[in-house]
Structures are given as structure tokens and as C-alpha cells.
Amino acid sequence: MAVVDLNEITVAQPLAAERRGVSITRRIWRAAFASYEFRIGLAIFVILVAAALFYPWLSGIDPTKLNVSAKLNAPWFIGDKWMWSAPLGTDQLGRDMLVRSLVGLRYSLLIGFSTVALMLVVGCTIGMLSGYYGGKVDLILMRLTDAQLSIPMIILAITVLGVSRPTIPAIILVLGLSSWPVYARVTRSVVMTERKQEYVRAAQVSGASNLRIMLFLLAPLIMPPVIFISVLDVARMMIFESILGFIGLGVQPPTPTFGNIIADGRKYLLNAWWIATMPGVFLCFTLTSVNLMGATLERARNRIYGGAL
Template sequence: MTSIDTTLAPAAPALRTASLSRRIWKQAFASFEFRLGLGVFLVLALAAAFYPEISGIDPTKMVVRDRLLPPMFFGDNWTIAHPLGTDQIGRDMLVRSLVGLRYSFLIGVSTVAVMLVIGCALGMLAGYYGGKVDAVIMRLTDAQLSIPMIILAISVLGVSRPTIPAIILVLGLSSWPTYARVTRSVVMTERKREYVRAAQVMGASNLRIMLRLLAPLILPPIIFVSVLDVARMMIFESILGFIGLGVQPPTPTFGNIIADGRKYLLNAWWIATLPGVFLGLTLTSINLMGATLERARNRVYGGVS
């Protein structure tokens, strides 16, 4: 007897989804808003990745004689040594802001990755098996949604050391229900279709069906949600840093730089303002890309429905 290949025939829905995804990205890239957001984001990302090393400036090094230098073209500071000025103890504001962008983006992306893994896994199980499994997971999801994320983060980080892994884990564990619900709704619709039944008849295991047939179908809606969630997690990381529950000094992050600079708003406005400008530009660029992708997805799926 010849063995039956359980991976080829039922793969058509995943291939169709991949084709639709390519059309979505193509339409999004044709938009000026997407290209603008992508361009701004790439400039900021490259600057954060390379400028601190190229400049050779230690973001934590104090140079008291250079304290409170204003940005170039403001006041008497016309030197390019500190183009965006220095803070109250002489640390370079450009380098500190870019290093802060590194940590903010790292925490944002890592947190969304934790949310994806937990939410998609639980949503997949709930949607595929249904019944008691679905009921238990959905009640767990409802319970999680009833606890505000910032309250949970403050409660946990307030009694433990707020390290980067701890911040990522707390934010990720408090924000996975959205991904669970999206995944569950897609899987519940697809599990009754003929290609899933065909794979079951041919002997494919439940795990194989979920990973090979159903997982690719949840990627388009999940990707668009996750792009916007990166920006949202960067905001929450900055809030935690501002109230002293984020990454601890002397490591610079947007939150703790702004918190330090609020005391000097009248005579050194740039200390608190510049990190906010970098954060605002980053969030705007991410939101432009995410919103454009969502509009492109609605057009593509609306045209094939």
C-alpha cells in the first residue's frame, strides 16, 4: 500500500492566505503613509542601533562641566559634540534618547512576542477543541480582561525588582487575551471546513493540523494587531519608567529620562522634551504602518468575500 501524504492536498487555504497577505503588503507599500512611517522608523532604528557606538559617548558618563548645555542653535551651544544638549549632570541627550529607544523597542517587541505565544496557543486550543476546553480558557480570558494591565504591572513590579525580563513577562501576561480571542474566532470557523476534515480522515494528528493548516490562517489578523500593540507596549513601558517601576537608572529609558527632566522644565526644557519627541516619532511611524496595513487588509478581504 502506498502511504497518503497528509500535507499537500489540504494546504490550499494556507496558500490562498499567503497570496492574500502578499497583496495586502503590496497595497500597503503603495501608500504614501506607509512609506513615510517606514522611512521614519528605519531612520530612528538605524540611529539607535549605530550612533551610540559610532559616537563613542557613554550614555551614563557624567561630565559636570558640560551640564545643562542646550541643543544646537539654542542659547550659546554651537558645538556638535552634544547636538541635542546635555542633562543636569552632563550626560549627552542624543545618545541617552537613542539608547532609551533601544530599550523601549526591545521591551515592546518582546512583550508582543510573549502575548502572541500565550494568546495564540490558548486561542488555538479553545477554538479547535471547543466544549469544556473552550469554556475554561474563555473564563480565564474574561478574568484576565477584568484586571487593568497597568494595575497588574504596578502590583507585581512594586514588590519585585523591575528588571527587563520581569517587565516583559508582566506586560505580556497581562495582555494576551486579545490574541486568544482573535485566534479562537478564526480557528472555530476553519475547523469545520472540508480540508480540516480531510486531514483528520487521512490520519493527521491534531497538533499537525493546528500547526500546518490552521496557524498560517491566523497570521494576517494577528500581524496587524501586533504592529499596533508594539506601540502600545512602548507607551506602557515609558509609563512604568516614569513612575519608577521600569528599567532602573543609570540605564536610560524614555520614562526615567522624562521623570528626571521634569524638575528642569523651566530652565532646561530639552531634558524632558527630547525623549518625548523621539517616542512620539516612533509611535507615529508604527501607527502609520499599522493603520495602513489594516486598511489594505480590509480592502483585500472585502474584495474577495
């Protein structure tokens, strides 16, 4: 009769589970990248990010510098000549709209990605603890999650930022701490299912700590269900950042953001419509590219992750 080495079992099962989570995530990315929709969205996104990062620097134009003699110049496609210094026109103070829109995109992306990163850390941590330990820990953390869900995010953001100075860290903190419950619930459901599996028991028998089990065995399995949520949330956070800027609770002038540029331009919609329109066009293209990638990832996840479980 063959002799079974328990040490090999307790090591092999956790390693196989860890590889399974990473493998599923890679398969989702590969399946999504095979779609032309994902590649189109990725191409648009990369072009916009590269332009936002490098064009203001390469042009040497200060987005906050006033030039009243060049105010309200029209974009090249409706003007009588090409303006190399301001191809998308200037605003009411003579500031270049292309540079201001790209700098606004830079801040919008920074806030969007930073907010989603905070949401992931907070939500996945709470969901992991709740699902793994269960009992009173689960009860307390889920009631906290329910309480957070009962508070509309935009109301909380307006309340907090209305009584404090709306800096970039403050905006990220408010948006991030008001939007984590979705990640907590998704993580909890995955962990509650996986903690009953044999590989978790094998890891416990082999002496692995709870922290090691959560970080190296369960965390990779959380990535597939939350990956498309996080991509779509980047677009959602960019919209909320623009809304806050439009009502005066975002990043404050003279720093250009989509929200405050559009808010300034609404006074000139009749004779200088490009002031409010150009930031909206950049925002529209960015959100379209992110949504294309997120929707493709969601379809790939539904095909692969569902079958893998």
C-alpha cells in the same frame, strides 16, 4: 466515468488552504507597501532604529558617564554654538541627551517587540486550542481569558513590579502576560470558523495529527487578522513602558529609558526643558511611524482579507 483519487483530494485541499493563508498575508503587505503613508512610516522607523542601534556605538559616548562641567548645555538650535559632542544638549549631570535618548529608544523597542512576541505566542496558542477543541477546553480557556480581561494591565503591572525588582525580563513578562486576551479571542474566532471546512476534515482523514493541522493549516490563516493588531500593540507597549519608567517601576537608572529621563527632566522644565522634551520627541516620531504602518495594514486587511474569506 472518471475515477477520483481520494488521496489526491486529502493532500490537495490542505495544501491549498495553507497557501491561501500565506497568500492573503503577502497581499496585505503588498497593498500596504503601495501606500505612501506606509512607506513614510517605514522610512521614519528604519531611520530611528538605525540611529538607535549604531549612533551610540559610533559616537563612543557613554550615556551614563557624568560630566558636571558640561551640565545643562543647551541644544545647538538655541545655543550660541554648535556642540559636536552634544548637539541636543546635556542633562543636569552633563550626560549627552542625543545618546541617552537613542539608547532609551533602543530599550523601548526591545521591550515593545519582545512583549508583543510574548502576547502573540500566549494568546494565539490559547485561542488555537480553544477554537480547535471546543467543549470543556473552550469553556475553561475562555473563562481564563475573561478573568484576565477583568484585570487592568497597568494595575497588574504596578502591583507586580512594585513588589519585585523591575528588570527588563520582568517588565516584558508582566506586560506580555497581561495583554494576550485580544489575540486569544481573534484566534479562536478564526479557528472555530475554519475547523468546519472541508480541508481540515480532509487533513484528518489523511492521518494528519491535530498539532500538524493547527501549525501548518490554521496558523497561516491567523496571521492576516492579527498582523495589524500586533503592529499597533508595539506602540502601545512602548507607551506603557514609558509610563512605568516615569513612575519609577521601569528599567532602573543609570540605564536610560524614555520614562526615567522624562521623570528626571521634569524638575528642570523652566531652565532646561530639553531634558524632558528630547526623549518625548523621539517617542512621538517612533509612535507616529508605527501607527502609520499599523493603520495602513488595517485598511489593507479590511479590503483584502474580508473579500478573501
